[in-house]
Amino acid sequence: MYRTHTCGELKITDVNKEVTLAGWVQTIRKFGSITFIDLRDRYGITQLLFNEKLTEQLDKNPLGREFVLQVSGTVSERSNKNKNIPTGDIEILISEFKVLNKSAVPPFTIQDDTDGGDDIRMKYRFLDLRRNAVKKNIELRYAVNRAARNYLHQHNFIDIETPFLIKSTPEGARDFVVPSRMNAGEFYALPQSPQTFKQLLMVSGYDRYYQIVKCFRDEDLRADRQPEFTQIDCEMAFVEQDDILQMFEGMIKFIFKEVKNIDYAAPVERMTWEDAMWNYGNDKPDIRFEMKIANLKVEGKNYFEGLNKTEFAVFNNAETIVAISVPACSDYSRKQTDELIDWVKRPQIGMGGLAFVKVNTDGSLKSSFDKFFNEQQLKELAQYCKANPGDLILILAGKEERTRKAISELRLYMGGRLGLRKPEEFKLLWVTDFPLFEYDEEGNRWVARHHPFTSPKPEDIAVMINNNPIIENADKYLEHPYSKIKANAYDMVLNGNEIGGGSIRIYQRELQEKMFAALGMSKEESQYKFGFLLGAFEYGAPPHGGIAFGFDRLCAILGGSESIRDFIAFPKNNSGRDVMIDAPSTIDEKQLEELQIKLNLK
Amino acid sequence: MYRTHTCGELKITDVNKEVTLAGWVQTIRKFGSITFIDLRDRYGITQLLFNEKLTEQLDKNPLGREFVLQVSGTVSERSNKNKNIPTGDIEILISEFKVLNKSAVPPFTIQDDTDGGDDIRMKYRFLDLRRNAVKKNIELRYAVNRAARNYLHQHNFIDIETPFLIKSTPEGARDFVVPSRMNAGEFYALPQSPQTFKQLLMVSGYDRYYQIVKCFRDEDLRADRQPEFTQIDCEMAFVEQDDILQMFEGMIKFIFKEVKNIDYAAPVERMTWEDAMWNYGNDKPDIRFEMKIANLKVEGKNYFEGLNKTEFAVFNNAETIVAISVPACSDYSRKQTDELIDWVKRPQIGMGGLAFVKVNTDGSLKSSFDKFFNEQQLKELAQYCKANPGDLILILAGKEERTRKAISELRLYMGGRLGLRKPEEFKLLWVTDFPLFEYDEEGNRWVARHHPFTSPKPEDIAVMINNNPIIENADKYLEHPYSKIKANAYDMVLNGNEIGGGSIRIYQRELQEKMFAALGMSKEESQYKFGFLLGAFEYGAPPHGGIAFGFDRLCAILGGSESIRDFIAFPKNNSGRDVMIDAPSTIDEKQLEELQIKLNLK
Incomplete structure (x- = not known):
């Protein structure tokens, strides 16, 4: 037994107890002839007081940050209490201590606001994982895992492991393959998902299956993709779409409650794919805010009649014209509207320009195309766009696909600018009928x-x-x-991110x-x-259907982050490398020979 | 909604309810002008009664075994109740039915005592999984999984996923490797265990880690080995051996209670490796029964003094002489002792012969080497072997290693013959000090x-x-x-099987x-x-240590089976093939090109 208590549990009621703690040196503060050390473990931080005699010992053999200590002493009330930490009322008067292990000076500070860059923290991931900010993510991930399992267990789902060494059937993404030594010339594939196996389990009669399981895709990695990722993978038999939507919005609500203590009482909105594309330009709309798209013209067809009367060539030549009404921005300066124009012209968005109408609070209207639209025409346009006084109407015109994508991006951008995408607000949505x-x-x-x-x-x-x-x-x-x-398919969307998707299957x-x-x-x-x-x-x-949730992303969103990498204990970088262990790597000639393959480098 | 109830829940208290069920046709029995069908799902079997009119319909479009039906009707009390099933008091008077899917005649019967051989059941594993005998195993596996997670959660362990695409560091068993496309010429390896990652997590301060995780070993498959297998993988920091033994015997006892409703109150015995080898000839002794080895002579040294006085060349020339006293077998006939002699001469055992002493209940002694040992000498030998009246002493002599292994096998064999290895009795043991x-x-x-x-x-x-x-x-x-x-290492043994092993690590x-x-x-x-x-x-x-349990084997033993394959939903055969999906298999030339490898078949 290296300790009687953890560094997170001693309280004022423990005063006078003899205790033994073990942990890492967070800080050392010498104060005259005595020394204060903050000792850290997974559960918290406890202040240690080394008396004069022990401080002399420390002077001879100094401790450093991240040394591993075992200390014994008496719990004592602190004079200057620290209200910010649960153990802040007490300190330990140390009688004995032992250095269990030394530490070199870490390459970055083990603190919330670390001084370490991304690369160094990836290389020393085992140190980065000590930081409270990262630890909270890993703990949140476990809490989500646990909540999902508990919910599914309560609903009679059974966790059944499916194989990892399966057959390569590339459809869409590339498989990772594994050469077989016992069956030379043949390969296993790592599963992109347990899709066919879970369907077989339905055929076998296990009518509610789940698994929290690693999946693999050999794709060129975009930002925030990982070659191995985790799914909450589920399947049910004798169900229709509605049964599945109800079951799994229940699961996500249960997770909200367990992990974030959020009561998500409202029913989850459902939207067809067509409506989502029409109103948001996007199959995973962020519905934390309105700002729906006004479809003035779509694929050459004028929906806003006012377009029939204008000689504005930009509008007349465009395949599609769409707009959003941005609240409380009618007072944007020339500089601000120019900024927006530059924003839509960036190559990622790729529009030629941006038209706008200021719907002033005094009722007047001012547009970037006053030459072609008179006050009455602008009024009709503003009406069509359901603009309110104070709104700034932003209009994009161009080819259907690109323009719709651009207005969707612009909507998200403006929502972000206006603080409408609150990280602590969660809004679920089912998108159906893809x-x-x-x-x-x-x-x-x-x-x-x-x-x-x-x-x-x-x-x-x-x-x-x-x-x-x-x-x-x-x-x-x-x-x-x-x-x-x-398709009899559905996606679950959370705050503009697809967190899960599934379908009723062919049987x-x-x-x-x-x-x-x-x-x-x-x-x-x-x-x-x-x-x-x-x-x-x-x-x-039997008739059956299911769903799979992207577990990494679900955790990231619940943790208020954009990056799944922060929620994976040992992630890979954008080239698919684990820079800490330095994998992948070359293997022995003997291994290649046994597998009866050889390199064929271009 | 395809059903209002499952086939396992309707009881006498449900009589007169209108219900809808869905499931598989287990049996069809025509009885005059009406038809009885047993409908099966994951939860049980319910008897359906098709009246005259519906029976006429069935006559026109006959159902068959394993057809998928949806039926509606009224719950009714049965006249001839079936006490063997929970729904045996009722039947459903069918008013409507629908064939959801047809079934070809299955290649074997979906029953406990199926007529299907191993190979056909592997090929049609999705049908084999329907059998109650297999379903019970899969359900038991889930119960063990759940119990382990609950125990570990209660003890502050946190499930942290470690990567599957890691670095090849073959030590001992061969790695499965995965060619990297993005880093051509380099390979990932699939983990043989998350060993180094869980140690890094201890360095990171997550002082109680666990995972129920797939591991991979590219070994030539012996019976009951799988290339992919599952571990309950655990690690703790700031602990000594005793802390770990206590924690994990607690876990196994918790699993006994949750899964088998067994109160394992007795403390778990601990035995050094040396004692295990000395007394049982084996580092994973089955201690459900005694029958310890008597070491008469070991590596040339006479422990039984009587050996100094004999001229029996077989004994005098042997490096090692060991014996067991088998209770209640002194009346073995010549035929029976000859059988035992044949048994030890089999190539798997490889002994030249077997000597024996019958310790008759009347106090007389009779040996197979009476020429060399007189009554008094035999008495001393029987005493040294701690034989009781009625025992049959079996003696093996030969080279130390082979002889010790042989006596260990013989002990297990005799234990089995005498019914001392009861499948429903569970006896745990820690073996330490390897x-x-x-x-x-x-x-x-x-x-x-x-x-x-x-x-x-x-x-x-x-x-x-x-x-x-x-x-x-x-x-x-x-x-x-x-x-x-x-070594600071320990194995947990259950009924003669190593179910887990671990160690205190170097830090x-x-x-x-x-x-x-x-x-x-x-x-x-x-x-x-x-x-x-x-x-x-x-x-x-920090100082740390851990343990990993073989999850497949643990489940098999708890399920009273010798074969882990029965407890894996989709196992591979002895050549590492999944015969159902036919993997591994060849892959496209294009895939090889992208990976920049080629075949190099001998």
């Missing part, structure tokens, strides 16, 4: 928007079965009946075969890759 | 018996530091001081470097492979 297919221009073929196991909406099944998937005229793919098919062999064919797979290919699933569907597959 | 090193004849070097991070016993640290690890004379390695060093850089050197690693090699850990030890590493 398109089943997306058109892949390069391959002139359909790809599954969610994945190939997603069922079409019941009313669209006939459309799928009765039409040939072949796209005769690539330019007119939007006219193909497949482009109209809706009939014929429909699944039709889906594989629609995606351009030959019979042989679908049989080779997914024969086991097609086979399973012949032996009494 | 040798730190084993001698590797091939390499003429020391290898770590547990792993290179295990600390020597405190009293042996000086022996390790002050002696050169080089073995000058390979024949006399036992005389090298390193062969006497004991000082110098000692860890000495250990790597002792194992024949150069400075460069140890720096390349474990530099991050050596580095971490410089920044205030």
